[in-house]
Amino acid sequence: MNQAFDGLGSTRQFYQDVLQRNSIDDRGMRLDAYVHRGVRYNNAFWNGQVMVFGDGDGVVFTDFTASLDVIAHELTHGVTEHTAGLDYHNQSGALNESMSDVMGVLVKQWSLRQTADQADWLIGADIFTPGIGADALRSLKAPGQAYDNDLLGKDPQPAHMRDYVELPDTEEGDNGGVHINSGIPNKAFYVTALEIGGYAWEVAGRIWYESLRASTATTEFQEFADTTFVKAGELYGIDSAEQKAVQTGWDGVGITVTSEPTAMRGSGVPSGTDSVADVVRHLAEMSASIENLRRDLQRQAVGGGRPAPPLA
Template sequence: MPTSHRLSCITPPFILTRLLDSDNEAIRQAALATLLTTAQLRGEREVRGLIAGALAAPDDGRRSIFDCEQGTFLPRATLIRSEDDEPAADQSVNRAFDGFGATRTFYRDVLQRNSIDGRGMRLQGYVHRGRNYNNAFWDGQEMVFGDGDGQVFSDFTGSLDVIAHELAHGVTEHTAGLEYRTQSGALNESMSDVAGSMVKQWSLQQPADQADWLIGAEVFTPHIDADALRSMKAPGTAFDNKVFGKDPQPDHMDRFVNLPDTDEGDNGGVHINSGIPNKAFYLVSVGIGGNSWEAPGHIWYESMKASNPNTQFQDFADTTFHKADELYGAGSPEQQAVSAAWAEVGVQVTTSPRCGRR
């Protein structure tokens, strides 16, 4: 289901905006440059998509990693490592390559999906984009990594769940096509956090009750007092420091944050209100027990495929309840865990599933 979406970035804009008030000029300048270039990229997205489209043909998810060498024009980037190549001297290249491989294998072996689009789409990554670029993003055709400014953010290839998160935006584009705004956009972000956590936990063979449920624990430098970008287990607790403030994510509908549907408003709070469905998935996973990528992951994945661009939290909750019935039976422990989890975050499921509002 191809759709037109806004650029999907891992770093919430509210963090970059807060960094504009830093006493450190270098931090301020890096944040400003990242905000400005990200805004510019949103305008260039369709053009770059056309350029990259020629390379995105189905090919069993073969990987190609390019080095931007601090440049910003992707077609000039140098191909460093392809599918059958030996590891490169550049560890950013190798981390991106391995992260793509782990994510591709997860979708293939766990969800029986052939790459991002289900048809073997090639996986293309670009490292070392720009100077002091504090972000990583999926633009509909490829994934691009910044090196960070070295003071607040580090190299974004260092986090497997960030890589899986961004690639999952592509999966969402080719399934539900969730619009990147307000509740549907928060679901879009949450689906990527869910995928990022599952890929990391699957890679570590880590049961749900032993996982940290953190997204982007590796993206901050050791100088920054922050656990991660987000916590799925406890939204609102990932960070609380003088550099960029307190984590604003809610964990319940009573604390839903209403923001304008603008770039400055995070498209209606997509990186903020994603905390609510994130907490629901965490609760389902620990409620069922075992591994998040088994029953919880299959329920969420099948529900995403049954959703549409305008799906809201209530719609998705109802669909997960229905899919738990289809997959595991009415009144099963899995279905009961789904109902209890959504209720705990303030969404009461109904017995008649809705796939979305038109």
Template sequence: MSTTSRLNCIIPPYLLKKLLESRDSELRQAALDTMLTTARLRGERAVRASFSGAAAPGNGRRTVFDCDQGSFLPAAVVARPEDGPESADESVNRAFGGLGLTRDFFKEVFQRDSIDGRGMRLDGYVHFSVKFNNAFWDGRQMVFGDGDGRVLGDLTGSLDVVAHELTHGVTEHTAGFEYHNQSGALNESVSDVFGSLVKQWSLKQSAGEADWLIGADVWTPGIDADALRSMKAPGHAYDNSLFGRDPQPDRMSKFIHLPDSEQGDNGGVHLNSGIPNKAFYLTAVGIGGFAWEAAGPIWFESLKASGAEAQFHDFAHTTFQKAGELFGIGSPEQSAVLAAWQEVEVPIRGVPTGIARARSLATNGNGGRGRQDGLAALTRQIGELSAKVAKLAKDVSALKTTR
């Protein structure tokens, strides 16, 4: 089950299902139409993926097309090319700006040439279909619906939504996390991480200043909700009569087991992403400063080093290793990574589970300087042991190859 044959949508299926239960016939119809159109597009995407080749490089050039409420993308007209003037249509301009900010973020922060690392052109389509309650990345382009206008608004309205969807493209061209169960939740989480970082980078916000909300601008003013998801507080993005309470868990003891099917959100990928989301938030605030300067590189390098079927504990271990490589074994950055994953109850291989509590006591003033120094020393020892084990495994693999 490869991510390259997936249609990655920002609005989780469980929210659309809630709209199907509404007493309002217009809301039910908009939700039903969105789900049917999405199902059709998923089928078309799966067929295309079976014979499509690599995207042609285009120096990261942007083009925004206007679908004019149609759903046949080849019929859309160019609304704003890379070198064209600003449009009179704000949806066009917002999409154009979001594509550019995401492209520039990856270029300036990670020296990545567009989302595929080879200058992939960025095509965006606005005003897709009628009252389409979603935005998606289909492996080749970014598509935005206008929303139903009652519950969900224009999906070009949130920069982090644009960056989230484009990051699915980055993941496709790096780790390629399989889109189901824990690897699928990592796929969604990575998109939330870099979606939030693009927004923070554009606003020059520190980790402490950021709101850590995903999709705060997709709801209409009449809906009592903060956002689609909260990385700072998974499970607390909304709580209202229409959608109920945000069901995202924030730790492994609350992990939600669902069927690996479309109806089960592919094993709860949009739900369980709250666990690695919280780990990144805790890492970023634990380190402090701008999150894209330390926590971001740790996650980005870990994304590039991960396999398609990585589980939470695999990714946690990789981030711990990368933090040591980038900032030093036993560094504050590596200690922050360790404490964050232990706080959300995801183990790191070879690490005792009580260290996170020790770190918490040290940082809130109850542990004293000696406890902090002891934690740093223990983290350093663990990191060194982890590095030796990794080297030994590599040597053994090389020895088997030569035989």
């Protein structure tokens, strides 16, 4: 019980101190948890209101409260629910899982004060029993290599889009592979964080969090990649080392970023790496047009002329 209490507290403190987020809902939500769920229950989960922890079966898994990154992973599903609300299937669902993995390892690294090159980048390394030959549930550093044994089989996660796994959007198909294809954005984050260096939660974590907040329920890999690139430019400057690191991260998994998210295309906002200057010029032109129209309307009103059509 103490481990669960400490894990919830550490996760909440991380969001407060690092990302200035006030609990899961950003409104001070109380974090409740239940331990010893069922008998030999092999899981932990967030049900939208409370955390639930199993004790493990003692054969494969041990106490699920033993892993801080697992606790932070589950609670981050709550953060995602209260921000982008990523649909839990196919690519948006894989992003949902990936965000939980990313924040899970960041909370652990923050707690241990580890730099990106010092961290193990593993999720669930502490919940396997000693008799199981497995490093962890997942590896952000090396998706597909977290475990390989007769009991569990081989870690099925891909680390590149060329190996993307097409699965049915059913419960048996892992909702389109949400726990499997999450390896792709996981690896992109790992490479980005390593390129930037230092503490991963300070820069790479901030970029990913702000990108989550800017996403929608249907955001997929390409749009999220584009958003992280744009956010890196907004936070640290166009063509900054941080923005280039983001590009390198996504290049490494077979996704080529563009200078604007898909959702912004066709919005009338100019594209390209010089879009800030273009937007300023575009707004100035619009302002001049509006001012000319205002003067025309004023002249017509004074001269009793025919009124102009209403603005749409």
